[in-house]
Amino acid sequence: xxxKQISQAxxxxxxLLGSNPELLAKQLTGLKALLPGLxxxxxxxxxxKTKEPGFNPHDLEExxxxxxxxxxxxxxxxx
Numbered sequence: 328x329x330x331k332q333i334s335q336a337x338x339x340x341x342x343l344l345g346s347n348p349e350l351l352a353k354q355l356t357g358l359k360a361l362l363p364g365l366x367x368x369x370x371x372x373x374x375x376k377t378k379e380p381g382f383n384p385h386d387l388e389e390x391x392x393x394x395x396x397x398x399x400x401x402x403x404x405x406x
Contacts, residue, residue: 333384341377362397369393 344351351374359365369390376386 330384334382337373337384337387338377338382341374345374345378362394362401364400365397366393 344354355367355370358370359367372390373387376382376390379386
């Protein structure tokens with residue numbers, strides 16, 4: 328995938344979640360069950376940033392880093 332395709336995919340998913348608070352809450356609950364250390368504000372930050380005109384996927388580095396950290400922490404605990 329190129330940068331434009333990644334941006335479009337993230338924007339589409341975020342718009343769906345942002346326009347449906349129940350779906351967002353359900354997805355957050357599922358994510359937190361899988362990744363107990365996940366900072367919910369990182370996911371909400373991703374959704375908010377994708378609403379900005381000219382959204383750039385590189386602008387999500389901090390939020391995605393938080394998600395990656397939660398994945399790594401969960402994986403280490405399970406080993």
